[in-house]
Amino acid sequence: MKRAETIFEQGDHRWIAVTRDPERPHHLIDTNEYLIASGGHALLCDPGGLEIFPAVFAAINEQLDPSGIDALFASHQDPDIISSLALWLEFKPDMRCYTSWLWCGFIPHFGGDEQTFVPIADDGMTIKVGPTELRAHPAHYLHSSGNLHLHDPEAKLLFSGDVGAALLPNDESALFVTDFDRHIRHAEGFHKRWMGSEPAKRDWCERTAKLGLDMLCPQHGAIYQGADVERFINWFAELEIGRVG
């Protein structure tokens, strides 16, 4: 089963990371889901695929009542991001789903109706979870052409979708990156192949470096914290991307 761990807490403002599942079928890529809770409301970032719904739901349920989740945030349109949508809506039919306007006609193939989707413009938007204001942070073409990350300025956390993702061996399940150089080897191939736009990457690195983050939380692999955040941004800025092989 998946584990849910609190990675930020200030009053009732919390970030809960639902992390790797060693028991999952290995033909599925492992994913992290992040729940942001504040003032009795909650938003779930990249709720994941249909197959892993029970694992995500059960892990969250150990921490707080999933009925408090009012909204989902889909960084982009991939199946590992949002193919569980129909089941979340089955659980709570009035749940909203924030995603790039680009995908508002595509993701409904996984479920939902015209009430479900809240389109995010290309330059992002503010999303409120209770009293907490989050900011959808543009990351287009990294890797998806309509791609957004989610910034919590108060917590100094950024949910970074596939940026920062590492495909770790099954026996490595630490929550945080501990040895950057060793870790980044598992991220290199992924970033080279999945990320396609050099200008988009440079722009993202410049904007993200200014956010003053404590943690960078990717959808796959371990979380970067402290000095590793800057290390990652610098590494990514230098990396040659958009290459096959």
Place this chain on the structure above:
Amino acid sequence: MIPAHAGSKPTKESALRTIVRINEQIKAVIGDAFRVRMMSLNALILAKRAGQSAVGFGVLSNELRGFASELQGAMQGLQESTTGLLQAVTLNARAALSGRILERLPERAQRRAGGMLARNRHRLDDRHAEVVHWRGRLASILEEVVRTVELGNVLARSTRIEAVYGGAHAPALTQVAVEFDAAITHIRQAIEHLRHLQRL
């Protein structure tokens, strides 16, 4: 490559596969019915030419033309039912998939998701009822078709008898009657096959 039915019981054909096979048979019968219609027009002209000695043959040919139109209409009704069945089976499969995934929730999470599980069970019941409804429609249209085809069979047999009284035209009329007979036999076989498939 993994076969599409991997994980399901190998002994039972998938409902979708059966529907595809049913549709193929329906299309075949519609083709046959069209052929019978064309043949009956031809037979009517032939009967006219044969004059007084082929009046009965002409009447039967006209009846066969009516039979072929009726059969075509009924087969279109069957096609509509299979479309309905296809829709119901697909939605049923989707609800069943959700159900199988939800079964994997650990007990504590199942309690929390109670309403959701109940809704899914409800949906599954509704979908199942829809499948039963469309299967029923299909079966009842098919029974009507069987009666229609039996009538067609009697008509075709009778044309063979009437052809004998065709005087100088008897050989030509018999030839047409034999073709009618062959076409109806083909239709009867296809309908028998359809009845078998529909019971799967």
